[in-house]
Amino acid sequence: MQTNPLAVGEHLTLTIMDFTQKGQGIGRVHGLTIFVDDGVPGDTVRVAITAVKPRYGVGRIIAIETPSPDRITPDCPYFGECGGCQTQQMTYGAELRLKRKFVVDALSRIGGVADAEDRVAETLGMENPCRYRNKAQFKVDASGVGFYKRQSHGLIPIADCLNQQVSCRAVIAAGEALVSEGILTPYNEARHRGELRGIVQRTSTQGDEMLTLVVSTWDEAKAQGIIDFLVPRIPGLKSLNVNINARPGNTILGKETRCLWGEPRIEETLGHLAFSISPRSFFQVNTQQTLVLYQEVLKAAALSGHEVVYDLFCGTGTIGIFLAAQARLVVGIEVIADAVVDARENAARNGVDNAVFYCGKAEALVAQCIASEGPPDLVVLDPPRKGVDAHIIELIHHHRVPRVVYVSCNPATLARDVKAFGALGYALKGARPVDVFCRTGHVETVVLMSKVR
Numbered sequence: 001m002q003t004n005p006l007a008v009g010e011h012l013t014l015t016i017m018d019f020t021q022k023g024q025g026i027g028r029v030h031g032l033t034i035f036v037d038d039g040v041p042g043d044t045v046r047v048a049i050t051a052v053k054p055r056y057g058v059g060r061i062i063a064i065e066t067p068s069p070d071r072i073t074p075d076c077p078y079f080g081e082c083g084g085c086q087t088q089q090m091t092y093g094a095e096l097r098l099k100r101k102f103v104v105d106a107l108s109r110i111g112g113v114a115d116a117e118d119r120v121a122e123t124l125g126m127e128n129p130c131r132y133r134n135k136a137q138f139k140v141d142a143s144g145v146g147f148y149k150r151q152s153h154g155l156i157p158i159a160d161c162l163n164q165q166v167s168c169r170a171v172i173a174a175g176e177a178l179v180s181e182g183i184l185t186p187y188n189e190a191r192h193r194g195e196l197r198g199i200v201q202r203t204s205t206q207g208d209e210m211l212t213l214v215v216s217t218w219d220e221a222k223a224q225g226i227i228d229f230l231v232p233r234i235p236g237l238k239s240l241n242v243n244i245n246a247r248p249g250n251t252i253l254g255k256e257t258r259c260l261w262g263e264p265r266i267e268e269t270l271g272h273l274a275f276s277i278s279p280r281s282f283f284q285v286n287t288q289q290t291l292v293l294y295q296e297v298l299k300a301a302a303l304s305g306h307e308v309v310y311d312l313f314c315g316t317g318t319i320g321i322f323l324a325a326q327a328r329l330v331v332g333i334e335v336i337a338d339a340v341v342d343a344r345e346n347a348a349r350n351g352v353d354n355a356v357f358y359c360g361k362a363e364a365l366v367a368q369c370i371a372s373e374g375p376p377d378l379v380v381l382d383p384p385r386k387g388v389d390a391h392i393i394e395l396i397h398h399h400r401v402p403r404v405v406y407v408s409c410n411p412a413t414l415a416r417d418v419k420a421f422g423a424l425g426y427a428l429k430g431a432r433p434v435d436v437f438c439r440t441g442h443v444e445t446v447v448l449m450s451k452v453r
């Protein structure tokens, strides 16, 4: 094993050459990699070594000797302590270039794609990457309302978040007042005591607000007091809910949700389509960029109107419904039963009568669906971060599906799966990164693969 010559507490100067999705700059000293929180490629920084591992070290910036031309002062006063953002210290242009690089690097190193540099297009970003989220998930404890700190379950109380809508300020203030005025007791995660543990806010493009108070125990006698307290404080409130999550740990929502006041759902629009959203529905958090993402899917799909399209991991059916007007049939598969109910309702609401949705694991259901609905001409895959089960890739190959559009939120598993498709005769035609989670290290990518042998 290599001996690491670094020592904790040592100070040294290095140049940041690269950046990780977790928000760490990467430099090299004595042939060893040093990860530096908030380093920007092009910076020369003085760091204090905070951890030494056999193959790498971790450093904290103590002085920026020469700032990168891409370095900026973060707009957010909580940046550095809050765990939400990773890229506020660099220009948005640099962030978009890095996101493309994450995809190129993963496809070439993990996916073995020799011409990845030529295949990956520029990242499609926002004109103004600010206040883009339609959903906020605030934590609550005795210190206030906020988010987890970096690499910690400690809470950083905030008054505003630049990724959220301006209306989050009223929600944070109201949440704090609920606790300070003794209406609900604040939750203590370590001791699993107290009532109010979180607030989930959803804001539609039209400005309708849905609030869900997440409580560890629920006292129905408090319902009217909470309604009277919150309704006048939240402009645009259309839906007030309580979700009961009695389980210890940091999972946000529990299984039981009740509507306390207003409607149980709000409506969101995506281009020409309308979607009804309940407190537990999955809906992409950046409505504007989701439209950009889906337009890229539509472009890659290049449908003629005659195709059978499988939308695997379909969530509430949004991609399939978006494509349906240009397909003969859409078959959606999703594991969460509530999402499948939403998908069916969403299709009906938008007058889409050529889409069917099945509930179950895609890897278990897809063969059965092919038997009943016919083989796909195009498969759209939009899996969770862990990527696609090998069995699904085998089945797609077995049925010689001509084209696959893969939407990924994780370049590493995308690259692994592109390699598996490649081994079965699928060629990567192109990849388009889309910035849906601005100011974070996350990137969505739309990839088109075609069967070539």
Ligand SMILES: C[S@@+](CC[C@H](N)C(=O)[O-])C[C@H]1O[C@@H](n2cnc3c(N)ncnc32)[C@H](O)[C@@H]1O
Pocket: 282, 283, 284, 312, 313, 314, 315, 316, 317, 318, 319, 333, 334, 335, 336, 339, 360, 361, 362, 363, 382, 383, 384, 409
């Ligand atoms: C990244 S989301 C995509 C949702 C949807 N396509 C959209 O754009 O809103 C992944 C979805 O896959 C679902 N899922 C996870 N594992 C699954 C599996 N084995 N089979 C089917 N669906 C699954 C999740 O519940 C989630 O809705």
